[in-house]
Amino acid sequence: MSDGPETVAIASRQVTVCWRRSARARRISMRIDARSGHVILTLPPRARRDDALALLRSHSAWVVANLARIPQAPRWHDGGQVLIDGRPHAIRHCPQARRGVWIEGEVIHVSGEAAFLVRRLLAFLREEARTRLGAGLDALSRQAGLRPTRLTVRDTRSRWGSCTADGAIMLCWRLIMAPPEVQHYVMAHELAHLRHMNHGPDFWMLVDRLTPHRRMAELWLRREGATLLRDMQE
Known part of the structure; x- marks a missing residue:
């Protein structure tokens, strides 16, 4: 069970807290969701919210420091940028156009009302990713x-x-925003699991045979991946 987000003041700043109740939780725990920038507090069924807030405030310096390390969420608006x-x-933004969303060179055009720009762009990128x-x-x-x-x-x-063990592969649509070499590496990584369901030496040897981009891709994902995983903002 979960409650909606709540704004809490700690260390002279406002943070967004999401509450979770878990029958499996033995104690109150806290983590930061890097994608949303929210603090997640998980409580056992009988734990008091006041105790969870006390835990949050006792670790306020840690919370503030880690929130500061989270990359800013991409902002999508007319005149902004998106990675492809x-x-x-x-x-x-082309409000009078009737073509949906389309790419010309290094420009991505979005038709329709401004209020739906992010939604249309997300739908377009997800479909592009599938293709x-x-x-x-x-x-x-x-x-x-x-x-x-x-x-x-x-x-x-x-x-x-x-x-999965039965050979089904899942890819995150946000890879469409990463360089082709990074996409290639992630595909090679998952394909290699069809033969080796582990990360042992034979697995990595196969990955390296399938793609020459492993080192570059791993470095790029460490540096830039968190930004792609953030929720988009208008």
């Missing part, structure tokens, strides 16, 4: 001789991809 394949594309990531995974799987049972492209909180 790692390259900045200018956002141009592009699907084609990329298909090409790499043919090259590797490794065929997943199915592919799903969806939103995730922290994972860029996953592979």
Whole structure:
């Protein structure tokens, strides 16, 4: 069970707190959701909210320091920018157009009312991700001789991809914003799990055979990945 977000003042600043009740929780715990920038407080069923707030305030310096490290969420608006394949594309709002969303060169055009710009852009990017990531995974799987049972492209909180024991691969749609080399690495990583469901030496040898981009991609994801996982803002 969870309660809606609540604004709490700590250390001379306002933070957003989300409450969670868990039958499995043995004690009050606290974490920061890097995607939303919210503090998540998880309580056992009988724990008091006042005790959870006391825990929050006793760790106020830690909370403030870690919130400050979270990258700013991308801001999508007319004149702003969005990454596609790692390259900045200018956002141009075309309220009178009737073409939906389309790309011309390094400009992405969004039709319709301004209030729906972010929603339309998100829908477009998700569909682009399904098309592009699907084609990329298909090409790499043919090259590797490794065929997943199915592919799903969806939103995730922290994972860029996953592979199940029955051979189903999931890719995060936000990869469409990363450079092609990073996309290629994540696909290779998940395809390698079709043969090795672990991260042992044989797994990494196969990844390195499937993609030359491993080191660069890992570094890019460490530096830039958190920004892509943030919720978009207008």
